[in-house]
Amino acid sequence: MKVLLASPNFHQPRGNTVTVQRIANSLEKLDVDTEIISTTEKQWTTLPEADIVHGFHAYHFYKFIQKLDEKPDPYMVTITGTDLNHDLFDKQKREDVFASLKGAKAIHVFDDKAKEVISNELSEVEDKIFTIAQGNSNFPKENPPVKKEENTFLFVLPAGIRKIKNVPEAIKMMSKMHDKFPRVRLWLVGPIIEEQEGQAVEELVRQHDWIEYLGQVPHLNMGAIYQSADAVLNTSHDEGQSSAIIEAMGFGIPVLVSNNPGNRSIVTHQKNGFVYKSPNEFLDYGEQIINNNEIKQKIGQQAKQHIADYHSSTYEADNFLKIYKSILN
Template identity: 60%
Template sequence: MKVVLVTPNFHQPRGNTITVQRIADGLKSMNVDTEIVSTTEDTEMTFLPEADVVHGFHAYKFYSFMEKLDVKPKSYVLTLTGTDLNHNLFDKKTRPDVLTCLRNSVAIHVFNEEAKQTLLSEVPEVKEKTFMVPQGTEILHDTKADYQKQENTFLFVLPAGIRKIKNVPAAIEMMEKLHQKYNHVRLCLVGPILEKEEGKIVSEMVEDNNDWIDYLGQLPHEKMGTIYYQADCVLNTSHSEGQSSAILEAMAHGLPALVSDNQGNRSIVSHEKTGFIYQNSDQFLDYAEKIMNNNTLRYKIGESAKEYISQNHSSESEIKRLLKIYRKAL
């Protein structure tokens, strides 16, 4: 079997890139031939490589890419990654394309049950071909990256590409209040600037607070293990998520997660069991203080997070279930 994985922005270090590369590696370990095509970089393509299965990621961007091809795939499997389900499906301008893409697919993959219910409430006719498969994840090694946590500090890490949907300025504002109360608090931002204007805002805020904020920019994925090993807590402040690969990885390393209340985060973080889910700034600060000031609680939640990931987000299980979808589609 040969599978072509078609995804946007593959050459940028985004969550989707990590997801697609992990799936490609997993398929190869099962002796499946794979090829990755980037819908945003491979713009001169007029047809896709020959394959038994075409697997597209992000309904709207995949559909827009297909429309430009001279030879369109006869059939395809589709993964909804987050913004396509939470935004493009409800945007009057993009909704028709998303609906067409969904209806013409032979199978649809979502990461969690809530995403499935959102999809079926809008497009009930795709129920029989919709499958829920949680993302897999893995433990990353400590590669001794250049970054070094300061002694006697409490380190929050926010791994995110800098774009509006990730809500990084709000994270800095909330963390600034926390730092005013606890001067040993530190914040480390990791991720490339993906939107210029948002990058300018974040860069200025970091410069104004450079005594306690470090912005590392883009790091190779394999170096993230070192960051997780040094961190005390991982943050996600996104307006919406599909299912954050960074949060999954951090939890696999035994880190408590403090995350915003959105569909993707709720699918992997159980409030006060494997992390904390906040709805406003006051809750964020309250939960951050709990994590900082109770070592027993922090350890217990971190261990629960690690156990949850090992039981529910196995990369091997993810690949086996995707292979079942491919075979059913064939």
């Protein structure tokens, strides 16, 4: 069997790229032939031959296949985040999302809440929606690109710099934390995706000597960065299901995340991480992580166990293969 994985912005280090590459690697271990193409960086008219096409991001995938001389049949779609939280409710994009989902033989979502949202908006596709949580990545042993300062407490925020990731607000909240705990440090990791937002973030970084912007880092190096961290942040307005948070938790790192559906699908507040609803809560929970080593260790251990139990990349690939076979049969 050959599966063609079609992802937007594949050659940029974004969450979708990490997800698609991980799935391809895991499928290859099951003797599935895979090929990855980007749906946004090249004008395709004919697709490479494959038994099934698996598109990521319902809206982008639909716009992509409209430009092909021959539409893929069969195909399935993975809902990745923006298409669920924004495009599905955007008057200009909603019908394209519907068309993408109606044409798919199967629809993959990361959690049952996403399934509920789609079913409420388009009940006719409910029977072909499958829930498979994001798998976790494996990392080689690497040295971090930057060495953590001794006797400091390091927060890491992995995020492509764009408005939805809310990085300026993260810096603002972390500044208050640093005022109270001068040993706090912050690493920002990720490429600039939106230029204006990137300029704003770089200007803020220049104002604080305790913040380092590492920029774009190869995904293979992220394991070393997580292992340097004392805590990992996600401050996004919306998420599908953050690969970075899953990866950090897999290392037993406490996470402090914003209150959105994607984050809540992974993090259970005060059990395997912290979910904040306001800047004051962010500071309160951050202080708990800094000051209470017992809580830090307990949360980290429970995070690591949760990822082992519910975010296996082997389980993820096995279930995709079952879906592919059911579609082809």
